[in-house]
Amino acid sequence: MILKNLRLWGRGEPVDIIVDEGKIAFVGQVQEEGEDFGGRAVFPGFVEVHCHLDKTLSPGVDGLENQSGTLLEAIERWRGSKTKRTKEDYKARARAAIRQAISRGTTHLRSHLDMDTPKGLEVLEAMLELRAEFAGRIDLEFVALGVPGTPEGDALMEQALEMGIDVVGGAPHLTPDPVACMKSALDLAERYHRPVDLHMDEHEDPRRLDLETLAEMVRARGLQGRVTSAHNCSLTFQTLETQRRVIEKVAEAGIHTVSLPAVNLVLQGNGHPPARGLMPIKALREAGVNVALGSDNVRDPFQPLGNYDLLWQANLAVHAARLTRPEERVAALEMITHAPAKILGLRGYGLEVGCVADLVILDALTADEALAQVAPRLRVYKAGRLVYKQEVVQSWL
Numbered sequence: 001m002i003l004k005n006l007r008l009w010g011r012g013e014p015v016d017i018i019v020d021e022g023k024i025a026f027v028g029q030v031q032e033e034g035e036d037f038g039g040r041a042v043f044p045g046f047v048e049v050h051c052h053l054d055k056t057l058s059p060g061v062d063g064l065e066n067q068s069g070t071l072l073e074a075i076e077r078w079r080g081s082k083t084k085r086t087k088e089d090y091k092a093r094a095r096a097a098i099r100q101a102i103s104r105g106t107t108h109l110r111s112h113l114d115m116d117t118p119k120g121l122e123v124l125e126a127m128l129e130l131r132a133e134f135a136g137r138i139d140l141e142f143v144a145l146g147v148p149g150t151p152e153g154d155a156l157m158e159q160a161l162e163m164g165i166d167v168v169g170g171a172p173h174l175t176p177d178p179v180a181c182m183k184s185a186l187d188l189a190e191r192y193h194r195p196v197d198l199h200m201d202e203h204e205d206p207r208r209l210d211l212e213t214l215a216e217m218v219r220a221r222g223l224q225g226r227v228t229s230a231h232n233c234s235l236t237f238q239t240l241e242t243q244r245r246v247i248e249k250v251a252e253a254g255i256h257t258v259s260l261p262a263v264n265l266v267l268q269g270n271g272h273p274p275a276r277g278l279m280p281i282k283a284l285r286e287a288g289v290n291v292a293l294g295s296d297n298v299r300d301p302f303q304p305l306g307n308y309d310l311l312w313q314a315n316l317a318v319h320a321a322r323l324t325r326p327e328e329r330v331a332a333l334e335m336i337t338h339a340p341a342k343i344l345g346l347r348g349y350g351l352e353v354g355c356v357a358d359l360v361i362l363d364a365l366t367a368d369e370a371l372a373q374v375a376p377r378l379r380v381y382k383a384g385r386l387v388y389k390q391e392v393v394q395s396w397l
């Protein structure tokens, strides 16, 4: 397959790309014919590192409309609904969500799945079936969002791990004993040789901050590079001195971080004085911490809108975290590509010769234009196979 006249992200003149056996085989000028893209931008496939396929696309029916707009009400409303839903309902909503993600250029997706009740195991079974259904179109992996640190919680986590769930998860701040929760999550990860991905400090109470303890534990156990910490909202509400100290420990522990702008701009920080719940993206990046962006909740009690569009998420982060300098706008795009690829441990990710041909071609000539316009995705390729196509027809009347 020959793709002609494409502008590789971050490089100058348009080039042609030859894809062979699912990989990028050549980048340069070729004589042979191929589809001509008129100098449009090509990126490596976007990488969704944090979403919730089990909760998704469940708009305001069944009493799921969140009236207070808080995280706690969202959890309560979801808790009342989730055990009543059928496996087929879970599958139908997740399938629609995965299709949305593919149509926005996502080629890898990690989803958390609630694992705090036995229902979670049935949902996991549904998601593993979807993984097989979508094989060759998008790579799916799943995190057990359970309650490690209690006997019942650990037992459920172990069952999910035995069934083949990929990653150990949890939300320590929502458990009675966050330290026990973190300890147990790390124990399970070591025992089953799996990575860890925790929801951390998703609140605005400066008196509570588990991230520092997590960083100390991860460093002491030598688990650098294997632990991801998402949200980290309360870090924003610390004094600058505390923030610097904790960020340094996070960097030393090699903890990956994920910011979920759309959700944290809605759920957190609506008190007085008004503040926003986004983790300090700039300070974390400046300290050398790997920062990725994710969609998190999409059209559920936690977040009424959203769309699985990581390019939109990057655009949102530029505004919400003031990533306005040229190198920061590039960073916003790295946060939906190379940074999450590092968290998932993807091999052969990128636009170099020899990389897997997971590609997204945008209706934009430059990276800035792509970011500003949240430009249409014209083609999405998974390992060289065309999995999504969009024709843009504009008429000026």
Ligand SMILES: [Zn+2]
Pocket: 050, 051, 052, 112, 199, 296, 297
């Ligand atoms: Zn989440």
